[in-house]
Amino acid sequence: MKTIVLCGCIALAIFSACNGPFNQHGNDADAPRVVEVKGFAVSPDSTEIPTFVVAGKPIAIKAGNPKVVLTNTHVVVAGVPEKVNSGAPFEN
Secondary structure (H helix, E strand, O other): OHHHHHHHHHHHHHHHHOOOOOOOOOOOOOOOOOOOOOOOOOOHHHOOOOOOOOOOOOOOOOOOOOOOOOOOOOOOOOOOOOOOOOOOOOOO
């Protein structure tokens, strides 16, 4: 029984390792497509030169002393559930 399993594993390894010939001239589905651009060029005299605005020095704000809360101890009690009666159903 062990020899049959061993031969089967070896045969499976040999057949799965064999690859077919590499096809260099095959399907080009993965190749990028070249598309002709349709549009027009905008003349420089019809566009406005962008203006630059200096932002200034940023204001530094201190975060303070953050409180560290462990994730396994951060448990909040949900409270007592509230019961709401909806009334009798009716048809329109």
